[in-house]
Amino acid sequence: MARTTISSLFGNSPVKPLQTHMASVQDCISELVPFFEAVLDHDWKAAKAQQKKIARLENAADKLKRNLRMQLPRSLFMPVSRRDLLEVLTMQDKIANKAKDIAGLITGRKMEFPETVNEQLIAFVARAVDASAQAQTAINELDELVETGFGGREVKLVQSMIKELDAIESDNDKLERKIRASLFKLENDLPPVQVMFLYRVIDWIGELADLSQRVGSRLELLLAR
């Protein structure tokens, strides 16, 4: 049975797939906390397993990303600009990529962290996960936004969510500065190569929150008429 005129008029909405992708990104990045716990415990077996899990989840997110891209032909008329939508998708995907890179680097080099920064480090990672969780909350409002035609109260609600996301990100920045300061005091007693990579890991964790914030700001672009 050929598709009828009315049914072929409706394309596949990108909203649900975008939300599914963000959910799988969130699944991936939340595994970072147990990963870091294992690393700081020097339990390399658990850390390795955790790192594999993260890589697997990143792969799953990648697949979702490709599927969504394939189902967004130019002939689709959507309530949001196609380009902005694809950028949100790219940003979301970068979060999972970064999480995979962090886990890969640490397991690859069997990195050791100075005991004194352990607590700070866990808090720092947890805050980055918070940021992407907040980005996910905002992305989950997309179907409601379409329902209301991107107007009124729903837009304000999403804007307040994005504001909250910005707050989490700046909080994360603060944690980053503190952990850098702690490391700065210790760095003369540590092997220089290790210090170099410690700073890189800290950088990357900071980028996680940055990326989440950028998901939020791309979403804000979708709201604009």
Added chain:
Amino acid sequence: MEYAIILLIMACVFGLFMAWGIGANDVANAMGTSVGSGAITIKQAVIIAAIFEFAGAFLAGGQVTKTIRKGIIDADLLSGTPELLVYGMLAALLAAGIWLLVASRLGWPVSTTHTIVGAIVGFAAVGIGMSAVHWGKVGSIVMSWVVSPLLAGTISYWLFRSVQGLILSTKTPFENAKKYVPFYIFLTGFVIALVTMFKGLKHIGLETTILQNYGMAFIVGLIVMFVGKYYISKLTIDPEADRDFHFANVEKVFAVLMVFTACAMAFAHGSNDVANAIGPVAAVVSIVQSGGEITQKSALPIWILLLGGVGIVAGLLMYGRRVMETIGKNITELTPSRGFAATLAAATTVVLASGTGLPISTTHTLVGAVLGVGMARGIGAVNLNVVRTIFLSWIITLPAGAIMAILFFFMFKGIFGA
């Protein structure tokens, strides 16, 4: 007139076949938005369609039937050779039936209306003469094909914007939905009743004044509003349902409304599209029965309207159900609040056209209405390729219908003699 009975039977069979085809395919398109939005099940859609298609065809189908039957061709030119009109109408029916069969096999979004109009114009212009066609009337019909999707789109855009403003974007969408949705139900009943009163009921012997028309439409509107209010008051709020999608409960209210607009759509469709099948039949019957005289005044026999209604319902029951299933599976993005805006806008436009006697395409009107909701940023994704194929089908359908009708016309002329 020779072969009178054969010609009569042929007309009825072809007409029934057309009506069957409309019921099988077009009705499913008309009901698709309602089924897809999940407001009504396929079984309910079939029942609603069966009742309201029939009612629409019977109560408000007269005006368009008149246009198809005698609005396009200047029958005065044929008073000496009435059999030509009979052959022509038979040829138009057959051509349209075959073209629709081919097109729906290939999945082209062709319209029954466009095909039959193209076929009638074709046989008249070539078989009889250019002057036999009321080009002014044909011009206004073609114009209405452009205007109707635009009008439906505009109406649906503003309907959906009003829903956003009054209900969805407010602090208490559920309470506001309960407050305002009855008015939309009233509007649905009022518009359909009004147009029907104004244009449709003359042929069943009901003469009414303007004031009576408004009064009756108002009363009909109020009645359906109270029926709707009753069902809305019986709804239970499920706070759990709002967790995933905040408007789940609001949509329940709109689902009640959607049932009414689905009825309106079926009614509108019946009032406009049945004419495509029975208009030519009516023309043949009136000539054959009057012994070869082309009587412009003869009223439309009611049994012909019944024939059309029965054909549509038969097609719907036998085949339309399956088409509806396909549609229902494909339109899941359409929630009742959006579906209602699109359906009501299309139904209003179609019923207006029916009242004016303009044969338009219900499906294309509905496409316009859906695009209107899309313009209000209310739909996740609309496939614009369909719009392009619709334009293409316009360009192909008219000549295709015309050429086939011309061929059949000369074939009948050869078989039955001029």
